Amino acid sequence: MTPQATPTTKLRLRSVSKSFIQPRTGHTTLAVADVSLDIASGEFICIVGPSGCGKSTVLNMIAGLDTPSAGAIEKDGVAITGPGADRGVMFQDYALMPWQTVQENVGFGLHHGTPGKGFTTQQRQERVRHFVELVGLTGSEKKYPHQLSGGMRQRVALARLLANGPDVLLMDEPLGALDAQTRLVLQQELLRIWGQTAPRAQRKTAIFITHDIEEAVFLADRVVVMSSHPGRVRAVIDIDLPRERNEHTRADPRFGQLSEQIWNLIRDEAWRAAGAAAAPPEAAATPA
Numbered sequence: 001m002t003p004q005a006t007p008t009t010k011l012r013l014r015s016v017s018k019s020f021i022q023p024r025t026g027h028t029t030l031a032v033a034d035v036s037l038d039i040a041s042g043e044f045i046c047i048v049g050p051s052g053c054g055k056s057t058v059l060n061m062i063a064g065l066d067t068p069s070a071g072a073i074e075k076d077g078v079a080i081t082g083p084g085a086d087r088g089v090m091f092q093d094y095a096l097m098p099w100q101t102v103q104e105n106v107g108f109g110l111h112h113g114t115p116g117k118g119f120t121t122q123q124r125q126e127r128v129r130h131f132v133e134l135v136g137l138t139g140s141e142k143k144y145p146h147q148l149s150g151g152m153r154q155r156v157a158l159a160r161l162l163a164n165g166p167d168v169l170l171m172d173e174p175l176g177a178l179d180a181q182t183r184l185v186l187q188q189e190l191l192r193i194w195g196q197t198a199p200r201a202q203r204k205t206a207i208f209i210t211h212d213i214e215e216a217v218f219l220a221d222r223v224v225v226m227s228s229h230p231g232r233v234r235a236v237i238d239i240d241l242p243r244e245r246n247e248h249t250r251a252d253p254r255f256g257q258l259s260e261q262i263w264n265l266i267r268d269e270a271w272r273a274a275g276a277a278a279a280p281p282e283a284a285a286t287p288a
Ligand SMILES: Nc1ncnc2c1ncn2[C@@H]1O[C@H](COP(=O)(O)OP(=O)(O)OP(=O)(O)O)[C@@H](O)[C@H]1O
Pocket: 020, 021, 029, 030, 031, 049, 050, 051, 052, 053, 054, 055, 056, 057, 058, 231
């Protein structure tokens, strides 16, 4: 049964399925089956699951880049029928324009797209300055993407996403290409920029895809665990770790328990997705 919408529901997926038909062979892949989910306004949701379980397909449908084959997706009670500036998307590969500076990249949507409507040139410039500062890139405004590290490029991509003023942030493995230390730093930076210490009403609704279970536990209010073939919601785990999340969070025993709980839900499929016939048996508990 589909859950009832609450007054704070921002996004609602109702029995959403998606099939892809190969034009040449006519072969149909059921990528996502019967996904129902309510996402509250200001909530941070992470989606995890084995490779190919349909995470990106779900995100693309919320973005309006793909259309459900069955079911419906609503934002604020209105069906999503295509892309919109109210939903900003961020990918792993930065997607910056190499011939533009940091500030030109951040301001692109404001100067050339619908997000800039209603702003004067001065207001747009001020908005760019604000988001460049928020992501910690003041002083690098005139640099080009090739002059930046991977972490700085994703800061630019995040500033651009926010400058466009969406109320839903859709992030498809945005930290996936970064080295391990930069990734840890940017996880915390992302929560700061998202406003984890602000009241929920002031936060954006965020949906974040990751393969990294600890990243999901660190970031999310709830983790959606998907299973594959076809992609379904296997479990939704409440992350009852206090905010603000910071370096102490990872040392909290609850952090380890939640990570293990999620890994146990996906380990068999993750091993198979990685080419193994089956996962090895779970390690026996150490005798007391
Ligand atoms: N445009 C497409 N045409 C045909 N099949 C597709 C298309 N997009 C996705 N699929 C298939 O749908 C399934 C789900 O793909 P999707 O990329 O959503 O999974 P994912 O969980 O995001 O994967 P990964 O973790 O590897 O990024 C896969 O079997 C994939 O091959």
